[in-house]
Structure formats: structure tokens, C-alpha cells
Amino acid sequence: xxxxxxxxxxxxxxxxxxxxxxxxxxxxxxxxxxxxxxxxxxxxxxxxxxxxxxxxxxxxxxxxxxxxxxxxxxxxxxxxxxxxxxxx
Amino acid sequence: xxxxxxxxxxxxxxxxxxxxxxxxxxxxxxxxxxxxxxxxxxxxxxxxxxxxxxxxxxxxxxxxxxxxxxxxxxxxxxxxxxxxxxxxxxxxxxxxxxxxxxxxxxxxxxxxxxxxxxxxxxxxxxxxxxxxxxxxxxxxxxxxxxxxxxxxxxxxxxxxxxxxxxxxxxxxxxxxxxxxxxxxxxxxxxxxxxxxxxxxxxxxxxxxxxxxxxxxxxxxxxxxxxxxxxxxxxxxxxxxxxxxxxxxxxxxxxxxxxxxxxxxxxxxxxxxxxxxxxxxxxxxxxxxxxxxxxxxxxxxxxxxxxxxxxxxxxxxxxxxxxxxxxxxxxxxxxxxxxxxxxxxxxxxxxxxxxxxxxxxxxxxxxxxxxxxxxxxxxxxxxxxxxxxx
Numbered sequence: 001x002x003x004x005x006x007x008x009x010x011x012x013x014x015x016x017x018x019x020x021x022x023x024x025x026x027x028x029x030x031x032x033x034x035x036x037x038x039x040x041x042x043x044x045x046x047x048x049x050x051x052x053x054x055x056x057x058x059x060x061x062x063x064x065x066x067x068x069x070x071x072x073x074x075x076x077x078x079x080x081x082x083x084x085x086x087x088x
Numbered sequence: 089x090x091x092x093x094x095x096x097x098x099x100x101x102x103x104x105x106x107x108x109x110x111x112x113x114x115x116x117x118x119x120x121x122x123x124x125x126x127x128x129x130x131x132x133x134x135x136x137x138x139x140x141x142x143x144x145x146x147x148x149x150x151x152x153x154x155x156x157x158x159x160x161x162x163x164x165x166x167x168x169x170x171x172x173x174x175x176x177x178x179x180x181x182x183x184x185x186x187x188x189x190x191x192x193x194x195x196x197x198x199x200x201x202x203x204x205x206x207x208x209x210x211x212x213x214x215x216x217x218x219x220x221x222x223x224x225x226x227x228x229x230x231x232x233x234x235x236x237x238x239x240x241x242x243x244x245x246x247x248x249x250x251x252x253x254x255x256x257x258x259x260x261x262x263x264x265x266x267x268x269x270x271x272x273x274x275x276x277x278x279x280x281x282x283x284x285x286x287x288x289x290x291x292x293x294x295x296x297x298x299x300x301x302x303x304x305x306x307x308x309x310x311x312x313x314x315x316x317x318x319x320x321x322x323x324x325x326x327x328x329x330x331x332x333x334x335x336x337x338x339x340x341x342x343x344x345x346x347x348x349x350x351x352x353x354x355x356x357x358x359x360x361x362x363x364x365x366x367x368x369x370x371x372x373x374x375x376x377x378x379x380x381x382x383x384x385x386x387x388x389x390x391x392x393x394x395x396x397x398x399x400x401x402x403x404x405x406x407x408x409x410x411x412x413x414x415x416x417x418x419x420x421x422x423x424x425x426x427x428x429x430x431x432x433x434x435x436x437x438x439x440x441x442x443x444x445x446x447x448x449x450x451x452x453x454x455x456x457x458x459x460x461x462x463x464x465x466x467x468x469x470x471x472x473x474x475x476x477x
Contacts (some may be wrong), residue, residue: 006172010190038190042172045203046196053171083171 001032001079003039010038024048024070025058028079043081053084094142095184097162098476102200103429105440106163107448108149112142113165115183116448116461137450137461143183146170150424154474155212157218164237166207166223174207176223178237194223194231194240200247202227209424211267214274224264228255228281230293243293246279251298258282258318265423266322270329270346278322278332278347285317286334288347299347306338317449321365321423325372333375333402335365335423337383342402355400358389360429364426368437368454373401376428376439376455378421378433386420393417395426395441397455411458412449420444422469429473438475442468 001017010017017035022028033040043054048069050056056063057080063071073079096117098104105116122136125280143149144167163183168174175189196202204280209224223231223240230243255262266280275292278299285300298315305317318337333353334341338361340354354360359379368374377396381389388394393412396405413419426441431452439451446465451458 006169009188041193041195042169045173046198047201047203049203051171051173083301 001028001081003081004083006083007039007042009080010042011036021075022073024069024073025056025063025079026069029069029071055082055084056080057082091141093140093143093183095179095182096138097182097205100476101432102476103432103438104154104397104474104476105427105448105450106152106470106472107141107164107442107465107468108152108165108424109142109442109446109466110148110467111466112145112147113149113152113167114139114462114465115143115163116140118273118450138148140183140312142308143167143186144177148206148469150469151210151223152470152472153211153212154472155221156474156477157212157215158236158388164210164212166210168206170308170446174204176207176210176237176240180235192238192240196229196242196247200242202229203245205261206263208263208265209267211269214269216271217274222269224267224269224279224281226261226263227257228252228262228264228284230264230267230279232293241447243292245289245294246296249287249296252434254316255281255284256316260423265339266319268322268324268329268332271326272329276329276346280319280322280334282320282337283316285315286319286322286332286347287315291437299343300350301348302350302352303334303336303341304339318466320363323365323367323375325367325369328372331372331395331401333365333367335362336375337361340377340402353398354405356405357385357396358394361386362421363423364421364441366426366428366439369428369430370435370437371399374399374454375402376426377405378426378441380420387418387421391415391417393419393449395439395455395458406453408455408458410456411451411460419447424470425468427473430475440471442471444468 019028019031103118107114119136123322147167153164155162163179176192178397179186206226211222213220217460219236221233231240240415270276280286287296288299292410321335330346332343340355340360341350343350362379366376392414394407429438439455442448444467448462
């Protein structure tokens with residue numbers, strides 16, 4: 001998982017996290033919760049929904065236009081966390 | 089590039105003002121001996137005032153507080169990152185440094201089906217309970233800390249209230265913005281939120297009951313429902329905690345029995361619509377409001393910037409205008425953007441407010457005269473004034 005700069009202060013500056021052999025994005029996020037619970041809470045709300053202004057890309061595909069949190073992962077899949085273009 | 093904030097060092101007796109905006113926070117300090125000099129300095133700033141910021145640049149800061157219990161000065165802020173959510177931060181060095189967002193997480197428990205959207209109020213609580221603090225959040229809920237703000241949990245009696253499914257958000261969101269506690273009877277508290285009304289507990293938060301009898305709900309078919317009013321702000325004075333003043337979404341009220349019954353006190357105001365309200369620190373009968381024209385035009389009536397003051401508990405209200413713009417002033421003062429603090433003169437209050445257009449006005453003499461201490465800030469949503477002990 002590749003984190004944006006805003007979240008790296010909560011991982012001691014580390015920008016790339018290894019999240020084990022999860023077979024789905026949901027499982028990978030669960031692994032993130034174990035490693036970095038605060039970062040998990042910045043990406044998902046307490047109810048488990050993706051924050052509205054955060055985008056997740058799995059191997060280059062926006063999960064909102066695919067299978068969402070049930071997006072399957074392959075060995076070596078890359079999860080990119082990017083703040084959305086929004087606000088004013 | 090924004091200035092790099094350095095924090096402020098305020099000495100005992102000085103006034104500090106914490107200002108939260110939609111794009112960061114700013115800290116103001118008024119030097120000792122400046123409060124009677126008045127006038128504007130040549131650089132556009134007001135005499136004796138200095139500003140530090142922006143803190144949390146780019147983040148909305150709807151709630152701040154200065155806590156002087158335990159014999160030290162602690163600043164609190166709740167910056168909301170537009171992407172990654174709201175956090176609670178603490179500074180023990182005048183804003184020179186702030187704690188990390190992950191040190192004091194504020195979150196609803198799993199299974200509650202609620203998620204934190206914004207912190208609207210940071211309430212330090214009673215003097216004799218320095219480790220107790222409160223937060224008002226969106227969606228409407230009250231959080232409590234018993235360890236000086238290090239850990240937080242929702243007040244279950246409120247979070248699980250049977251009325252929750254029928255509370256609906258106002259234009260600002262379903263926000264709990266007012267927290268009051270009775271210093272003589274701490275188990276009695278009141279909270280206000282939009283929309284929902286004013287709820288009171290007499291048992292320390294286990295049970296809550298709506299206490300808005302007499303308060304109108306103009307936007308509902310039933311104008312006097314048991315609950316559901318859009319209460320914008322409630323204030324009281326610790327020396328007379330049972331007397332409450334309420335600024336409603338249309339309506340100005342007072343209760344003398346902790347919300348048991350409310351009476352209309354819109355006597356002599358150009359409009360009874362508004363958001364902001366504050367009470368004089370030394371006089372329970374003196375309160376301040378900033379009327380706005382209407383919910384459809386949330387600007388100062390007649391384009392005149394006027395604070396209204398009552399000295400007789402709402403029996404009459406009088407405009408305060410000296411030093412405030414009286415032409416083409418289409419200003420808005422939001423619910424938490426007006427505050428008072430003890431003045432440098434005995435029995436005199438400092439009154440401070442900020443506008444959506446980014447202006448900060450201050451008075452050192454009960455509101456009799458004003459000066460603009462800053463212009464050009466992002467929209468102001470929170471103003472907290474404190475006299476350093």
C-alpha cells in the first residue's frame with residue numbers, strides 16, 4: 001500500500017506498507033488496521049465506509065468503479081491511497 | 089507562503105483569543121496595558137494585538153478552547169482535514185507545537201453505525217473537576233474524558249437516545265454545539281444541537297429529556313413539538329446556572345429553570361434570527377447577540393454591523409455600533425464566533441467576534457466601543473477569548 005504524504009507522519013515516515021497475502025482489499029485493510037489503526041481510521045470511517053474524499057486504486061483501477069472494498073488482490077497487487085480532487 | 093506559526097507567550101493578565109476558520113486557526117494576544125489605548129496602528133493591525141498563524145493551514149477548525157485549570161494554560165483545537173477526517177490536538181506551549189492527531193483519537197465505537205464527521209465544541213468543564221472534559225460532535229453526540237482529554241468515549245445515554253432516528257441535520261449538519269454544566273449540581277447538564285433542540289440530564293448523562301417547551305420550530309407543521317427545534321446556541325452564567333439564554337432558528341428565549349419553560353425575549357431587536365450568543369463574564373443579566381436578517385438572507389440587517397446587548401436579562405436589547413461598520417456591512421457571525429472574557433477593568437468584559445468575511449472585532453469595555461483587530465482571514469467559525477490567570 002502506498003500512502004500519501006499526509007498520512008506518512010503516522011507511519012514514522014514510511015510511505016509503502018507491506019500488508020501480507022490478503023486476497024481482497026477488505027482483508028488488506030484489516031491488516032492495515034492491525035499495523036496502523038490510526039491510518040486505517042483516516043481511510044475508512046468507524047462504520048467501515050471509504051471516506052468520501054479518499055480514493056483507492058488497486059493496480060491502477062479506482063475501486064469505486066469496480067468491486068469496492070471487495071476488490072480481489074493478486075500477489076504483488078499495489079494499493080494506492082490518493083486524496084480526491086475536491087474542496088475549495 | 090503562509091507564515092510559520094511560532095505560538096504565543098501570554099503573561100498573566102493578558103488576553104488571548106483563539107480563532108478557528110475554515111482554513112486554519114489563528115492565535116491572538118493583546119499585550120498588557122494596551123486595552124485602554126484604542127485606535128488603529130498604521131499597518132492595519134490594531135494597537136497592542138499580535139497574531140500567530142495559520143495553524144493547521146488548509147484544515148477547518150470549528151472548535152478550540154483554552155483550558156486554565158490545573159494551573160497551566162492548554163490550548164485545544166479540532167482541525168478537520170477535508171480528506172482524512174477530524175482530529176483533536178493539544179498544545180501546552182502556546183501553540184508552538186501541537187500533539188499528533190493520533191494521540192487522542194475521538195471515534196464512535198464499532199457497532200454504533202455512527203462515524204465522526206466534525207468536532208463542534210471543546211468544553212473543558214468545571215474548575216473542581218480538572219480531569220473532566222467534554223466534546224460536542226457531529227453527528228450529534230456528547231463525548232466525555234475523565235483523564236484530561238487523553239481518552240474519549242461517547243456518553244451512551246445520549247448516543248443511544250430513542251429520539252436519535254428522528255433528529256435531522258440543519259444546514260450546518262447534525263451538530264451538537266452547546267454544552268452546559270451546573271457548577272452547583274454537576275450531574276445536571278444541558279446540550280443543544282441542530283436540529284433536535286435542547287436536552288437536559290439530571291443524572292450525569294444516563295437519561296436525557298428534551299427541554300424546549302415554549303421554543304418554536306417555524307419549519308415544522310407543529311410549531312411547538314416536544315423536540316426537533318433548530319437551536320443555534322444556548323449560554324448561561326456559572327453564578328446563575330439555571331438561567332439560560334437561547335438563540336433559536338427564529339426566536340430569542342430565556343429560561344429561569346434550566347429549560348423547563350422558555351419565554352420570548354426578542355424585545356427591541358431588528359430580527360430574532362441569528363446564531364451567536366454570549367454572556368457577560370461578571371453579570372448573569374447581561375448577554376450579547378448578533379441578529380441576522382433572515383434564514384433566507386443570513387446577513388446583518390440593513391447592512392449594519394450591530395451587536396445587541398441586554399443588561400436586564402432580555403427585558404430590552406440595545407445596539408452597540410461604535411467602531412463597527414454601519415454601511416454596506418453584509419456580515420454573518422456564526423454560532424461559535426462570539427465570546428467574552430474578563431476585562432482588565434473590574435466588572436468590564438472583553439467581547440470578541442469574527443465574521444464569515446474574515447474580520448475580527450474586539451471590545452475592551454463591555455461592547456461600548458469596538459476596533460477591528462484583523463481583516464482578511466478565512467471565514468471565521470470559532471472564537472474563544474480567555475484572560476490568562
